[in-house]
Amino acid sequence: MYHLLKEAILTHIQYGRKTPLILAYTDEINYFSDRKNVVAPVALNTVQEKIQHMVAQCTKCKTTEKNTIHGGDASSGIMIILNPPSMLSSVEKKVLQSDVDTMLDRMMKAIGIDVKACYITPMIKCESQRELPGTMFSHCQNLLAKEIELVKPQIIIVMGDMRPLQKIVKNSSGIQWYNIEHPITLLKNPELKKPAWNTLKLVKAVLDGK
Numbered sequence: 001m002y003h004l005l006k007e008a009i010l011t012h013i014q015y016g017r018k019t020p021l022i023l024a025y026t027d028e029i030n031y032f033s034d035r036k037n038v039v040a041p042v043a044l045n046t047v048q049e050k051i052q053h054m055v056a057q058c059t060k061c062k063t064t065e066k067n068t069i070h071g072g073d074a075s076s077g078i079m080i081i082l083n084p085p086s087m088l089s090s091v092e093k094k095v096l097q098s099d100v101d102t103m104l105d106r107m108m109k110a111i112g113i114d115v116k117a118c119y120i121t122p123m124i125k126c127e128s129q130r131e132l133p134g135t136m137f138s139h140c141q142n143l144l145a146k147e148i149e150l151v152k153p154q155i156i157i158v159m160g161d162m163r164p165l166q167k168i169v170k171n172s173s174g175i176q177w178y179n180i181e182h183p184i185t186l187l188k189n190p191e192l193k194k195p196a197w198n199t200l201k202l203v204k205a206v207l208d209g210k
Contacts, residue, residue: 046071047119047150051143055125060139062130065090067122076117077207079153080104081144083123083160084182090127096184103183110197111204119151123160137164144168148175155203159183178203 048071055066084093108115124136125143145168148156156175158165160182169177180196181189 047074047147048072050150051121051147054143054146058125058139058143061126061128061136065127067125067127069122069125070120072116072119074117074119074151074153076113077154078108078113078118078203079148079151079156080118080120081123081156081158081162081165082120082182083158083162083164084184085160086133088184090129093127093184096187099187100183103186107183107196107200111200111207113207119153121147123158123164134164141168145171148172155206157203160185176206 048069052069055069104120105115108118121144123140123144124133125140126136128136148168153175156177158177158179162177162179178199180199181192186193186196
C-alpha cells in the first residue's frame with residue numbers, strides 16, 4: 001500500500017493541505033473495504049432518488065464508494081453529465097469539488113440559467129481504482145440511458161470526454177447534445193474557457209428559440 005500512501009501525501013501537499021492527510025489516506029485505500037451498502041426501504045419519488053437507489057444496489061464494479069447524483073429539478077430542460085479527467089484521484093476530485101460547483105454555477109448564470117434548474121449527474125456512478133474507466137462506464141451505460149429517459153431533457157451538456165456516450169447519443173431522439181471541457185480542465189487550462197463559452201452561447205440560442 002506504499003504507493004497509496006505516497007499519492008495521498010502528494011495530494012495533501014498539492015492542495016495546500018486543505019484535506020487532512022488521514023482523510024486522504026483513508027480515501028485512497030477505501031476500495032479495500034468489504035463493507036456492504038445497506039439501503040433501507042424508502043419512497044422513491046424523484047428521478048434523483050430512483051437513480052441513487054439503483055446505483056446503491058449495483059455491485060458490478062469492485063468498489064464500495066458511490067458518486068453522488070446531484071439531481072436538480074431539470075425545469076430548465078438541461079441535463080449536465082460530468083466526466084472528469086480520468087487521471088485524477090478520488091481525493092483530488094473531492095478537494096476540487098467546491099471549485100467545480102462554483103464554476104458550474106457561474107457558467108449557467110452566464111446564460112441566464114439557475115444551476116439548480118439543471119439535472120446534474122456523473123457519467124460514471126462509482127469511484128474505483130480497481131477498474132478502468134471504460135469498464136466502469138460499460139457497467140453504468142444502461143443506468144445512464146434510463147436516467148436520461150426519466151429526466152426527459154431538451155438539452156444535454158456533456159462536460160468532459162463524450163466519446164463513451166456515442167451509442168447513447170445515437171439512440172436518443174429529440175435531444176440536442178453539446179460538449180465542453182469539464183470544469184476541472186477549465187480551471188487548469190484557462191485558455192479553454194473561450195471555446196466553452198462559445199458552446200454555452202449555442203445552448204442559450206436554443207433556449208431562446210433562435
